[in-house]
Amino acid sequence: MIPGNKDTRDGIAFSLPFLVVYIAFMIYPLLSGLYVSFFKWDILSSASFIGLDNYKVLFTDEKFYSSLWHTLQFVLMTTPSLLLVGFLMALAITGKSPLKGLMENVFFFPYIFSMTVVSTLWAWIMQKDWGVLNQVLMMLDKSPVSWLTNENYAMWSVALTTLWWTAGFNMVLFGAGIKQIPKEIYESASIDGATYWQEVRHITIPLVSSTTVLCLILQIIASFNVFGQVYVMTGGGPHGTTRVLVQYIYETGFKYYKMGYSAAMSYILFLIIMLVSVLQYALLGRKENT
Amino acid sequence: MKSKKLIIRTLELLFIALWVFPLAWMLITSLKLEEEVITKTFTFWPQNPSLANYIKAFTSTYIVNWMGNSFIVSLFAMLLTLAVDAPIAYAFAKIPFKGRNVLFWLVMGGMMVPFQVLIVPLYLQFNSYGLVNTLAAAYLPRIALPIGIFILKQFYEGIPSDLEEAAFIDGANRARIFFKIIVPLGQSAMATVIILSFINAWNDFLWPLIVINDTIKYTITVGIANFQGTHGTQYSLIMAGATVASIPQILFYIFFRKKIIAGIATSGMKG
Numbered sequence: 384m385i386p387g388n389k390d391t392r393d394g395i396a397f398s399l400p401f402l403v404v405y406i407a408f409m410i411y412p413l414l415s416g417l418y419v420s421f422f423k424w425d426i427l428s429s430a431s432f433i434g435l436d437n438y439k440v441l442f443t444d445e446k447f448y449s450s451l452w453h454t455l456q457f458v459l460m461t462t463p464s465l466l467l468v469g470f471l472m473a474l475a476i477t478g479k480s481p482l483k484g485l486m487e488n489v490f491f492f493p494y495i496f497s498m499t500v501v502s503t504l505w506a507w508i509m510q511k512d513w514g515v516l517n518q519v520l521m522m523l524d525k526s527p528v529s530w531l532t533n534e535n536y537a538m539w540s541v542a543l544t545t546l547w548w549t550a551g552f553n554m555v556l557f558g559a560g561i562k563q564i565p566k567e568i569y570e571s572a573s574i575d576g577a578t579y580w581q582e583v584r585h586i587t588i589p590l591v592s593s594t595t596v597l598c599l600i601l602q603i604i605a606s607f608n609v610f611g612q613v614y615v616m617t618g619g620g621p622h623g624t625t626r627v628l629v630q631y632i633y634e635t636g637f638k639y640y641k642m643g644y645s646a647a648m649s650y651i652l653f654l655i656i657m658l659v660s661v662l663q664y665a666l667l668g669r670k671e672n673t
Numbered sequence: 674m675k676s677k678k679l680i681i682r683t684l685e686l687l688f689i690a691l692w693v694f695p696l697a698w699m700l701i702t703s704l705k706l707e708e709e710v711i712t713k714t715f716t717f718w719p720q721n722p723s724l725a726n727y728i729k730a731f732t733s734t735y736i737v738n739w740m741g742n743s744f745i746v747s748l749f750a751m752l753l754t755l756a757v758d759a760p761i762a763y764a765f766a767k768i769p770f771k772g773r774n775v776l777f778w779l780v781m782g783g784m785m786v787p788f789q790v791l792i793v794p795l796y797l798q799f800n801s802y803g804l805v806n807t808l809a810a811a812y813l814p815r816i817a818l819p820i821g822i823f824i825l826k827q828f829y830e831g832i833p834s835d836l837e838e839a840a841f842i843d844g845a846n847r848a849r850i851f852f853k854i855i856v857p858l859g860q861s862a863m864a865t866v867i868i869l870s871f872i873n874a875w876n877d878f879l880w881p882l883i884v885i886n887d888t889i890k891y892t893i894t895v896g897i898a899n900f901q902g903t904h905g906t907q908y909s910l911i912m913a914g915a916t917v918a919s920i921p922q923i924l925f926y927i928f929f930r931k932k933i934i935a936g937i938a939t940s941g942m943k944g
Binding site for chain 2: 391482488513
C-alpha cells in the first residue's frame with residue numbers, strides 16, 4: 384500500500400517472534416506426538432517402534448471405551464443444560480427486570496474462579512456426612528445422598544457443579560447476541576400484540592442462532608475436554624464410573640508412563656473433537672442457509 | 674399481570690440466591706472452627722467466627738509459595754504473550770505480505786487443537802531440555818495465544834492507515850510506527866489480551882500438574898487440588914485456602930469487569 388516499503392520482509396520480521404514460539408510449543412509437539420504414538424515408550428528405557436499397535440490395542444481396551452462413554456455422558460449432561468440456562472440468563476439480563484445488573488454480575492461471577500477452587504468448594508457442599516446439601520435434605524426429612532460416591536449421582540454432581548461454574552460464560556455470549564437484535568423488531572411485534580414468549584420464540588431465538596451455534600460448538604469442545612472437575616471431585620470414582628478420557632490419557636502417560644499409548648489416545652480424542660466440530664458446522668451451517 | 678411479575682421476580686431472586694450461596698458458604702465455612710464443621714448438630718453461621726484457618730493456611734501450608742508461583746507463571750505468560758502476539762497481529766492487520774492469509778488461518782487453526790494432545794510430546798520435550806519441575810515449563814507452552822492475535826488484529830485494523838502513511842512520509846520505519854503509533858493506540862485491546870492470558874495462565878491445571886513435581890513449586894490450582902489429599906477432612910482449612918487462592922481473581926474482576934466480559938463476548942474464549 385505504501386510504495387518503496389518492504390512489505391514481505393517486514394511481514395516476516397513481525398511474525399517471527401510468534402512463529403518461533405508457535406512452532407516450538409504447538410507445531411513441533413503436535414507432530415512429535417503423532418510420531419511418539421507409533422512407539423512403545425516408558426521414558427526410562429528407549430522407545431521401540433511398534434507401528435499401529437497402540438491404535439489397535441486402543442480399540443480393544445475396555446477402559447478406553449468406558450472413559451470415552453463417561454466423557455460422552457458428561458457432554459450430553461452439560462451441553463443442553465448449559466446452553467439453556469445460559470440463554471435464560473441472557474434473557475433475564477437483557478430484559479426489563481430491575482435486578483438485571485445484579486443478575487449479570489452474580490451469574491457471571493463463578494466463572495472467574497479457578498476450576499480447583501470451584502471443585503473443592505462443591506466437593507465440600509456435596510460431602511456425604513457434613514456437607515450442607517445433605518444437611519438441608521435431612522432438615523426436610525429426606526435421607527442424605529452420596530452425591531460423589533454413588534455411581535448413579537457422581538457424574539450428575541460434577542455436571543451440576545460445571546453448570547453453576549460456567550453458565551455465566553454462555554450468558555455473556557448470548558447476551559451479546561441478543562443486544563445486537565434491533566429494538567424496532569420487538570416494538571413492532573408488541574404493537575401487533577405479541578406476548579413475551581412469542582417474541583422470544585419468533586424473534587430472539589431465530590436471530591441469535593449464530594450465537595447458539597458458536598456456544599454449542601464451544602460447549603461441546605469444552606465438555607469433551609473435561610478433566611479437572613472430575614479429577615478433583617471424584618478422582619474418577621466410584622469404581623472408575625466417572626473416569627473421563629482426558630483423565631485416562633493423563634494416567635496412562637504420567638502414572639503408568641505409557642507415553643506412546645497415551646499419545647495415541649490423545650490423537651483419537653483430537654480426531655473425535657474435529658469430527659464433531661466439522662459435522663456441526665456442516666449440519667447447522669446448512670440449516671441456517673435455508 | 675401483577676402476580677406474573679411477582680413470580681418472575683421471585684424466580685430471579687431464587688436463582689441469585691442459588692448462585693451466590695456456594696461462594697458465601699466457602700467464606701462461612703472458612704470462618705468456622707474444625708469441630709464446628711464436623712459435627713452432628715449442624716449450624717449455619719459460625720458460632721465463634723475466627724481467622725484461625727487463615728492463620729493456619731498461611732503458616733503451616735505452602736499457600737504463600739503457591740500464590741507466588743502462580744503469580745510468576747501468570748505474569749510471564751501475560752508479558753510474553755503480548756510480546757509475541759502484538760507484532761504478528763500488526764503484520765496481519767496492516768502489512769500486506771505474501772502468504773499472509775495462509776499464515777493467518779494456520780495460526781487460527783491452533784485454536785482447534787485441544788491442549789491434551791500436546792501433553793505427552795510437550796512433557797518429553799521439556800524433559801529433554803531439563804526443564805521439568807521448573808516454573809518456566811509451566812508458562813512457556815501458554816505463550817502462543819492465537820485468540821490474543823485475533824483480538825489485537827481486529828483492533829489494529831480499525832486504526833486509520835493515514836497515521837501510518839504520514840509517519841512513512843516523515844521517514845519512519847515499521848518498527849518505529851509499531852512502537853510509536855500502534856502500541857499506544859492499541860492499549861485497550863492489549864489490556865483485554867493481558868487479562869485473558871493472565872486468567873488463562875492462573876487457572877491452568879492439567880499442565881502444571883504434569884510438569885511440576887515438588888510440592889513447594891506447585892501453582893495455586895494444583896496446590897488447592899492437593900489440599901484435599903493432604904488435609905482430608907479439614908474442610909474449614911481447605912475453604913480458607915480456596916478463599917485466599919481466589920483473591921487475585923476477585924480483584925481482577927472488580928477492576929476489569931467490563932474488559933473481561935467484553936473480551937469473552939468478542940472472542941468466545943473458554944478457559
